Amino acid sequence: MADADGVLDAVGEPNRRRLLGLLHHQREATVSELVAASGLRQPQVSKHLKVLTRAALVSVRADGRYRRYRLRGEGLQAAHDWFASFENVWQARFDTLDELVSADPDPDPEPTEEQIP
């Protein structure tokens, strides 16, 4: 249900990440609390929360005229797992270093990756 694709789309927006951060500290928050804490305006917060809800990143609970939002592990974990699938890339310390330890003893100081003016 919580696909990493939808989650990463949703998280690809700074203000939504801010909202997730706020909910992380507070465990549960109403829209107005998030409005106050984020500096965004109420309609924007509601819209972002809608997107986050669709992505299974938050859940809502109706409480009188308040809506209490909280983080939802499902979606967050999906994204976490997506990145975890790349774990081998950084766990083998081969980053920008692999040529050096390879069997090729070429003494040529390769122009140090990344800089190709």
Add this chain to the structure above:
Amino acid sequence: MADADGVLDAVGEPNRRRLLGLLHHQREATVSELVAASGLRQPQVSKHLKVLTRAALVSVRADGRYRRYRLRGEGLQAAHDWFASFENVWQARFDTLDELVSADPDPDPEPTEEQIP
């Protein structure tokens, strides 16, 4: 250097995620290989690779007239860590379930979150 913010912005686009996936399988690929494998056109691939490079998600190595791209752990790990910081949210199985195990034995069948028509 590799901030999660930039990474999450970069990854918030489906075709860039596809390119990352392709590079994951192939360890290293030229632009034309990525063009062939992704179905995107060459300029688009180059542009996406530029974004991914800025986000420290890939590195380039000049090889004659080819540019060999490969994944870079730095950026990926930054994003992984960002999601990992939320780990407690799903590790405590409190998702959509916490009210049930809370000290409140209220038998009221709360309208099952998420559905507030």
Add this chain to the structure above:
DNA sequence: GTCTTGAATTCCTCTAGAGGAATATATAGG
């Protein structure tokens, strides 16, 4: 009932950025 407050929704505008076509810049090979 009315008034107020919390939240969602609608409509509009505007900008970021994704894609396409064409061009520019290398580098390799003849």
Add this chain to the structure above:
DNA sequence: CCTATATATTCCTCTAGAGGAATTCAAGAC
């Protein structure tokens, strides 16, 4: 030299979506 190939870049267009203002809807409080 000239040509072909690999990649980057420029310019243009067009759409998705973020933000603002106003409106609507719902739930207290009175």
